[in-house]
Amino acid sequence: MRKSAPPPRILAAIGFAVFLVAAFAARAVRADTLDDVRQRGALICGVNIGLAGFGLPDDRGTWRGFDIDYCRAVAAAIFDDPEKIKFIPLSGKDRFTALQSGEVDLLSRNTTWTQSREAGQGLLFTGINYYDGQGFMVPKRLGLASAKQLAGASICAQQGTTTELNLADYFRSHGMKFEAVVFASADEAIKAYDSGRCDAFTTDGSALYSQRLKLTRPEDHVVLPETISKEPFSPAVRQGDDRWFNLVKWTHFALLDAEELGVTAANVEAMKGSDNPEIRRLLGVEGDYGAGLGLTPDWAARIVRAVGNYGEIFERNLGKDSALKIPRGLNALWTGGGLHYAPPVR
Ligand SMILES: N[C@@H](CCC(=O)N[C@@H](CS)C(=O)NCC(=O)O)C(=O)O
Incomplete structure (x- = not known):
């Protein structure tokens, strides 16, 4: 039995749909x-x-x-x-x-x-x-000279950043435990560190320079010598x-x-x-x-x-x-x- 061709109205509708898809694709490709x-x-x-x-x-x-x-x-x-x-x-x-x-x-x-x-x-x-590269800041009173002495430390960091991931890598590769205390914004993270919520604060070296200026007493803090990542x-x-x-x-x-x-x-x-x-x-x-x-x-x-x-x-x-x-x-x-x-x- 021979099938009858679809009615012209359906053909027109299909044609229009194809046109819309093509036009949309062309627009997406045309990103200018x-x-x-x-x-x-x-x-x-x-x-x-x-x-x-x-x-x-x-x-x-x-x-x-x-x-x-x-x-x-x-x-x-x-x-x-x-x-x-x-x-x-x-x-x-x-x-x-x-x-x-x-x-x-x-x-x-x-x-x-x-x-x-x-x-x-x-x-x-x-x-x-x-x-850039990631580093750690600690209060001078802890008397630390190296990031390798941070075993068991609580560390303030920021969410949604490479900072958070590098921190985990560094402690894992050195076989050390730590507690990450993460915040959605830089402001919250540095305030928490300043109030003594964490033993250390970690971020990109450049941001350490910047965030340090926000501390109540910047001179009471030191940046440890290790750079633990590449941050281009x-x-x-x-x-x-x-x-x-x-x-x-x-x-x-x-x-x-x-x-x-x-x-x-x-x-x-x-x-x-x-x-x-x-x-x-x-x-x-x-x-x-x-x-x-x-x-x-x-x-x-x-x-x-x-x-x-x-x-x-x-x-x-x-x-x-x-x-x-x-x-x-x-x-x-x-x-x-x-x-x-x-x-x-x-
Ligand atoms: N370079 C890293 C970190 C970038 C980042 O967000 N750094 C913090 C430094 S404290 C920042 O800029 N925070 C600003 C904010 O979110 O208020 C990345 O790309 O993930």
């Missing part, structure tokens, strides 16, 4: 964050809730910090205006969902680049902008938008290249007259290296004019010109004995 940011007129940056040096609003409510300046650098490259940003404060636990769901265009929040965060959560890290911090974007990934990645490289070439916020205009071909390319005087990123030829000049080069960002927020006074260490350029090395603009 730069276009979205331009249409919106502002970059949406996911930042720390409050960590001095990395991301914290000042007395007037203006966001300041190393990670904040990375957001400003991206906004400057796009709009020639580092103020066209909406900052979204994110906890350690919520930061990746906020990026995945599209709530933020960019995550710039002392976030460690790990394999599972990248490959397992649909993200891409754009380039290490701060080399990097901004992150969603997978599936290569141009946006490149734009954020090259913003970072431009900051490093500018430092290497001696281009600063103060001299960037004068440097456009330089004879050095590398400087001329970086600043868009020769060639057009912005086009592939969807930007104008002077994209890197805009960045440096707005926020300075990498070294200026570092010293202002974390280094000698800040309250933290963190030495450059691994975060110096490769030419200065550190690890930062950017590919060239050419």
